[in-house]
Amino acid sequence: MNLSSDELGLLLYLETRAVDHSGQVDMTHMNEADVKIVERWAAEDFISFGRVASDFIGNGGGTSWVVLSEAAWVRVAAERKARAARTWEKRSWLTTSEKRIGLEQSTE
Numbered sequence: 001m002n003l004s005s006d007e008l009g010l011l012l013y014l015e016t017r018a019v020d021h022s023g024q025v026d027m028t029h030m031n032e033a034d035v036k037i038v039e040r041w042a043a044e045d046f047i048s049f050g051r052v053a054s055d056f057i058g059n060g061g062g063t064s065w066v067v068l069s070e071a072a073w074v075r076v077a078a079e080r081k082a083r084a085a086r087t088w089e090k091r092s093w094l095t096t097s098e099k100r101i102g103l104e105q106s107t108e
Contacts, residue, residue, distance in 0.1 A: 024061030
């Protein structure tokens with residue numbers, strides 16, 4: 001599945017909510033376009049998405065919930081790996097091994 005940069009950002013947000021917030025999604029961090037994407041993904045079974053029962057809203061977790069499909073987990077893992085590679089190349093520090101062999105820091 002090819003995703004736009006906006007879709008990748010949304011998927012990463014949903015993954016963070018799934019991992020760090022037991023699936024609760026804070027909708028204040030999503031705009032109308034995000035909601036349309038989430039609705040499409042849910043219809044395609046890329047994710048499951050719904051509302052948290054009203055008795056449990058207000059505990060700071062969010063008003064909605066998300067569960068990622070296996071395909072969504074595979075896609076988000078690939079994106080995390082790619083981002084790690086990109087940020088590694090752009091880092092502004094050296095490892096001790098690199099420093100010992102005299103590698104220069106990138107100034108780009």
